[in-house]
Amino acid sequence: MMITKRDGKSMAPMLLLESSQEMLAPWLKLSSTISSPINGLVPPFDAVHGKELWSFAKDNPRHSELINEAMACEARRVVPLVAGACHGLFDGVAMVVDVGGGTGDTMAILVKEFPWIKGINFDLPHVVEVVQVLDNVENVGGNMFDSIPACDAVFIKTSTGKERTLKEWDFVIKEAGFARYEVRDIDDVQWVIIAYPS
Ligand SMILES: C[S@@+](CC[C@H](N)C(=O)[O-])C[C@H]1O[C@@H](n2cnc3c(N)ncnc32)[C@H](O)[C@@H]1O
Numbered sequence: 001m002m003i004t005k006r007d008g009k010s011m012a013p014m015l016l017l018e019s020s021q022e023m024l025a026p027w028l029k030l031s032s033t034i035s036s037p038i039n040g041l042v043p044p045f046d047a048v049h050g051k052e053l054w055s056f057a058k059d060n061p062r063h064s065e066l067i068n069e070a071m072a073c074e075a076r077r078v079v080p081l082v083a084g085a086c087h088g089l090f091d092g093v094a095m096v097v098d099v100g101g102g103t104g105d106t107m108a109i110l111v112k113e114f115p116w117i118k119g120i121n122f123d124l125p126h127v128v129e130v131v132q133v134l135d136n137v138e139n140v141g142g143n144m145f146d147s148i149p150a151c152d153a154v155f156i157k158t159s160t161g162k163e164r165t166l167k168e169w170d171f172v173i174k175e176a177g178f179a180r181y182e183v184r185d186i187d188d189v190q191w192v193i194i195a196y197p198s
Pocket residue numbers: 054071072074075099100101102103106122123124127142143144145156157158159160161
């Protein structure tokens with residue numbers, strides 16, 4: 001585990017989040033949640049806390065901060081790899097929105113790497129209200145299920161928290177109306193999927 005403070009890529013915030021009481025409680029109730037009459041229809045986190053993660057975070061600023069820091073530390077590690085695998089992809093792209101972008105660290109890395117981009121960090125209002133202002137990144141609050149800011153390209157990283165097989169992604173991408181897609185290896189746990197409208 002990378003918990004050193006050297007090079008700003010410590011994963012300690014991720015450990016602090018995952019070992020918090022709030023995140024451990026659903027694991028400790030896992031068997032009773034699964035065997036209850038709701039039969040796994042309600043995710044363990046929601047069953048234990050009475051609401052889903054993002055509503056819980058909105059009502060618990062300390063936990064929201066833990067989430068934001070955990071996501072940011074992972075972004076600082078992975079997004080440079082994503083940028084390295086995506087050279088050429090942003091040529092001619094003026095406006096990019098990171099949907100569910102959290103602290104904006106991801107967008108800050110992208111606009112530094114591709115300086116002609118105007119970057120918007122889009123997340124729930126309670127998140128963008130407290131994030132720091134980063135160079136060349138505009139923070140916009142809203143709900144992605146209502147609308148997102150107008151842009152030329154959308155960036156999404158870990159925003160559903162759900163792992164899918166490539167076959168499942170194939171279904172999701174086609175159902176969403178994209179014409180084609182490609183998958184790029186960034187030599188890490190994650191891969192990049194690039195979906196094109198035409
Ligand atoms: C798993 S985190 C990922 C954060 C960041 N993309 C990353 O990978 O480092 C999911 C993010 O989506 C945001 N989010 C959840 N529901 C949302 C919604 N309906 N509209 C906009 N953002 C949302 C959360 O606040 C959170 O910052």
